[in-house]
Amino acid sequence: MTTIIDGNAVADDIKADLESSIDALADAGIKPGLATVLMSDDPASETYVSMKQRDCEEVGIEGIHVEIDPDAPAEELYDTIDDLNSDPEVHGILVQMPVADHVDDREVIRRIDPVKDVDGFHPENVGRLVAGHDRYRPCTPHGVQKLLEAYDIETEGKDVTVVGRSNIVGKPLANLLLQKADDGNATVTVCHSRTQDTAAKTRNADIVVAAVGVPELIDGDMITEDTVVIDVGVNRVDADNEKGYELVGDVDYDSVEEKASHITPVPGGVGPMTRAMLLYNTVKAAGIQKDVDVDLH
């Protein structure tokens, strides 16, 4: 019997658990603040940002939203980041990626004060993570770890295959699972577009994480019985419905569900966790910046 991992329920628990940390900050006269910055007219990016702002309101985080014309010079975005870096009411800054083509996204990431980098993408935070003393874990990989923990899925001594090596999902997740820690201690294989025989690597795994961006790439033939399958992918594919599209993951749900011990649905799996962990990082950031113990690690 396959267990369907309920990301919405776990995310709700995480948000409920944040209440005591937000109360501790309120006792010190602080309301955590998250600034979202959008420099794009991509409808998906607009939706993501508005969902993040809604999440802030739900848990009692001050949401600040800045929109920059995608045709504006890159300096306008850099200046905005500088202003947010020095704003004491802003504890977390998230620049929605991708930004306009003429903007250097690496410069954007480097420009954010590392202590306000709640995405965890700044090189200082990446270095800390790799070295094993992380400050902010990137939201999606951290969300995957929290899902595994919520379902008592141990990673210690397990073979984990992560398909995808992006800086936002695959690489940080592989690093986290490799850490000498209770939620790490895995033997990790990372696959990418040049990997020879990805299926052999996924068949060898106790846990498969798909973060590829290719609809339904991982199918039932690529896993063995009782594999835990975490689907990070969110892909828009054409559909005969009102919107003209539907969302599918990187996993072929039907064939994998027949064999897997656990599977995350799309939507309703990793997505809500990413959003919850952004709130978590923002509250943690406020605690760090205002020297309040918010009891988040």
Ligand SMILES: NC(=O)c1ccc[n+]([C@@H]2O[C@H](COP(=O)([O-])OP(=O)(O)OC[C@H]3O[C@@H](n4cnc5c(N)ncnc54)[C@H](OP(=O)(O)O)[C@@H]3O)[C@@H](O)[C@H]2O)c1
């Ligand atoms: N649920 C969420 O909250 C959430 C958050 C972030 C991303 N996502 C979704 O997760 C997916 C991945 O996102 P991303 O930002 O990590 O994507 P990305 O930056 O495009 O990276 C994709 C990775 O997959 C690898 N890849 C591509 N085709 C492959 C193949 N046939 N076999 C093996 N590896 C292959 C690429 O290899 P190379 O490095 O060699 O190019 C790359 O490392 C997307 O669908 C995205 O929308 C979801």
